[in-house]
Amino acid sequence: MAERGLQRKRRRPAGSSARKPAPRKTQRRGPAHIRLRVGFILVAMVLSVFGGRLVQLQGIDPYSYAAMAAAENVVDVVLPAERGEILDRDGEALADSADGLMVLADPKQTRKDAPAIAAFLSKELGVDYASALSKLRKDGSRFQYIKRQVPATQATAAVEKAGKEGYQGLWTSRDPLRNYPNGDVAANLVGFLGNDGPLAGLEAAFDKHLAGKDGHAEYDATSPVSGTRMPLGTNNRVDPVDGHDLTLTIDRDLQYYVQQTLMDAVQKSRAESGMAVVMDTQTGEILSLVDYPTFDARDPAASPKTLRGSNALSNVYEPGSVQKVLTVAGLLDQELVAPSTRLKVPGSYRSGNADIHDWYEHGMEKLTLAGVIAKSSNIGTVMAADKFADGQLRDYLSAFGQGRRTGIGLDTESPGLLASPESWTAANEDRIDFGQSISVNAVQMTAALNTIANGGVRIDPSLISGSATNNSGIEVGTDTAQRNRVVSEKAASQTAEMMERVITDPVNGTAPQAGVEGYRVSGKTGTAQRVNSECKCYDGSTTVSFGGFAPTDDPRFTVYVAIHNPGNGGGGGTVTGPVFSQIMSFALRRYGVPPTGTEPSKMPTGW
Amino acid sequence: MSIAAAPQAPARGPERATETTQTRLTAVPAPLPSPMAPRLPFVVLVSMLLVGGVVGLLVFNTSMQQSAFQEARLQEQATxxxxREQALDGExxxxxxxxxxxxxAKxxxxxxxxxxxxxxxxxxKVEGEPAPADRSATPPLHPKVGKPYSVLLAEKKAAEAAAAKKKAAEDAKKKAEEKAADEEQRTSTDEAR
Structure with a gap:
């Protein structure tokens, strides 16, 4: 090409002489080959710059720019799954989730105004000034949590106000909020959710069932702050899977009534604490399970840690005389005794190397077995129970569910204590007959009494309606509740009638206050000495209790009430009897249970 | 294929063969300038397609952008x-x-x-005796709705302790004042003496 250019150059002067204006033009542009060369060099320079840049971008450091671009515009947000609700048996929410918001900050934008914004946030959202300040100034971050689980309206208002005051770099994102609309009602069961996760009760035990699975969305946004999606950009989305609801067998309104009634009794008797359980006799569903004192799920920090759960499940105690019912039911099942069996009860009874006494002083008394129960005679019970063969009592108590967890689903439940066959002694057995040397939790005791009410068939108590799998992987609920016959129907109905005499017998009955007007009611008092956990001895304080069911001949509810350490020196009949009566009466009315209209038992208690 | 055409073929074949062999190399007359195909409609069509495509793409993109913004706005509104619904439900x-x-109710x-x-x-039939309700089965309300009694009890105890402390301090102060007053009196009486 260059050669031809030269030739052309040579030829040109010849032609140029003919046309006058041409040479001038050529002179101005310069010779063609120079122009070409200059042009070529210019093009080559530009191309080599491009080439160099290409090598730099693709060869030397191909990823940093891609990453920078991604960081600039790709938004990856977590889509929080909505936590399942905890509902009572009628679908009333005991714990529910609402669309709260989290307030977020982009430190790149907030850094310059950090102190002012931190002051603004601590005023509007109540966050700690110092920690907000350090978050707003965080180096190399474009995403900081300022506050989580803020009610949506409050968060939106705060961020809008911030925008109006000229503070940039704050925005909100979805963050479900946990509400406990009933405060302390059923808080002992429901538990609560801390900022970092569930901390107590069913919220903790069924966390996996309730939690669901967070999703996330990754997309190109026009700006990371506004989050407006760029059409046709990257868009990866994994939808969140919401958690499952948990329906309880609890009746919220009954729970409230029981709680208030128990509170009144605990306060009036100047007691330490109390617990009450209401169970549906035929299904084993727990309609209410109350602890007092308790805590407010909306403000758990206001109460000591020991109150933030259900002591009715986690604390065990000696049941006292209520236990006699189980002993006697076993004896009746074996047909070793009958309700009319006549016993001569002395004032003191030798057992092992100690004497057993009754709660009242007496000489030789002539009581029937029904009288022993009505009057709650320890000695009478031990005398009758001597008829058991070795190991029989333990088998019965085990079948009644003592010494093992009821498995209603809360991990905090204590199994109680029933001596193993190896450590079982005759002297021990005498004490277990009337409820010493054995410890139970309130739900165990209710389920055992419910066995008598339910014609001798024990039903596993349930707190969950239907079925649900707890964190330990155990499926619990009404669907999985087992039914096992413990004593014969005849033994159960005889025991129920004897228990009726506790309330109706004008002479020997220990708890006339526990009756419900118009209904036949069966029950049993209990006054047990408490074992002090420090000295492992009886410290003189008592646990008074009353358990029973109604109507006697067709039981619908089993109610058990226990009060620890009453300061007024009252017993099972005077302290817990009236509470039982009020709760039972309320439950019968609430569920529209008519009186059976049969005559109460006239079983003789003495002879 | 038509039957009539078949017999013609062999006749045409040799004829053409001789023609090719006999034809001599001569200048071919320049092809008649074909009637100029109208170029304008084609150019217009292509440029319209191009412009239409570009404008269409632009409009499409713009509308997508617009709807993205609208989506964001509506999403925010829905949220x-x-x-608001949740807040009301919560209330x-x-x-x-x-x-x-x-x-x-109380x-x-x-x-x-x-x-x-x-x-x-x-x-x-009426079972049982209807009687006017009294207060006997009505449990008391919480001392203060919303606060568990245990908390109130603790607060009450703390308040009592604080009051006792304050009282003790006041008593001590009073005693000190009385003492001071006594001494003052004594000194004044001393002075009077």
Missing amino acids: TLAA LKKMENPHKIAAK ELGMVVPQNAAMLRVPEA
Whole structure:
């Protein structure tokens, strides 16, 4: 090409002489080959710059720019799954989730105004000034949590106000909020959710069932702050899977009534604490399970840690005389005794190397077995129970569910204590007959009494309606509740009638206050000495209790009430009897249970 | 294929063969300038397609952008409305709190009946004796709705302790003052003496 250019150059002067204006033009542009060369060099320079840049971008450091671009515009947000609700048996929410918001900050934008914004946030959202300040100034971050689980309206208002005051770099994102609309009602069961996760009760035990699975969305946004999606950009989305609801067998309104009634009794008797359980006799569903004192799920920090759960499940105690019912039911099942069996009860009874006494002083008394129960005679019970063969009592108590967890689903439940066959002694057995040397939790005791009410068939108590799998992987609920016959129907109905005499017998009955007007009611008092956990001895304080069911001949509810350490020196009949009566009466009315209209038992208690 | 055409073929074949062999190389007359195909409509068509495509793409993109913004706006609106609904629902649930209902009922003078008579409609029979409700079966309200009693008890104890402390301090102060006053009196009497 260059050669031809030269030739052309040579030829040109010849032609140029003919046309006058041409040479001038050529002179101005310069010779063609120079122009070409200059042009070529210019093009080559530009191309080599491009080439160099290409090598730099693709060869030397191909990823940093891609990453920078991604960081600039790709938004990856977590889509929080909505936590399942905890509902009572009628679908009333005991714990529910609402669309709260989290307030977020982009430190790149907030850094310059950090102190002012931190002051603004601590005023509007109540966050700690110092920690907000350090978050707003965080180096190399474009995403900081300022506050989580803020009610949506409050968060939106705060961020809008911030925008109006000229503070940039704050925005909100979805963050479900946990509400406990009933405060302390059923808080002992429901538990609560801390900022970092569930901390107590069913919220903790069924966390996996309730939690669901967070999703996330990754997309190109026009700006990371506004989050407006760029059409046709990257868009990866994994939808969140919401958690499952948990329906309880609890009746919220009954729970409230029981709680208030128990509170009144605990306060009036100047007691330490109390617990009450209401169970549906035929299904084993727990309609209410109350602890007092308790805590407010909306403000758990206001109460000591020991109150933030259900002591009715986690604390065990000696049941006292209520236990006699189980002993006697076993004896009746074996047909070793009958309700009319006549016993001569002395004032003191030798057992092992100690004497057993009754709660009242007496000489030789002539009581029937029904009288022993009505009057709650320890000695009478031990005398009758001597008829058991070795190991029989333990088998019965085990079948009644003592010494093992009821498995209603809360991990905090204590199994109680029933001596193993190896450590079982005759002297021990005498004490277990009337409820010493054995410890139970309130739900165990209710389920055992419910066995008598339910014609001798024990039903596993349930707190969950239907079925649900707890964190330990155990499926619990009404669907999985087992039914096992413990004593014969005849033994159960005889025991129920004897228990009726506790309330109706004008002479020997220990708890006339526990009756419900118009209904036949069966029950049993209990006054047990408490074992002090420090000295492992009886410290003189008592646990008074009353358990029973109604109507006697067709039981619908089993109610058990226990009060620890009453300061007024009252017993099972005077302290817990009236509470039982009020709760039972309320439950019968609430569920529209008519009186059976049969005559109460006239079983003789003495002879 | 038509039958009539078949016999013609062999006749044409040799004829053409001889023609090619006999034809001599001569200048071919320049092809007649074909009637110029109208170029303008084609150019217009192509440029319209191009411009239409570009403009269409632009409009499409713009509308996508617009709808993205609209989506973001509507999403935000939906979120706000959902939040509002949730807030109202939460308020309703708070009002359904049994503590609140009991407090309201008490304000209206309502009580829990201590027992009830049953009305058996088919038999037209009343079971039990109906009696006016009294307060005996109505449990007391929380000392203050919303705060558990244990907390209130702790607060009360703390308040009592604080009051006792304050009283002790005041007593001590008073004593000190009295003492001072006594001494003053004594000194004044001393002076008088």
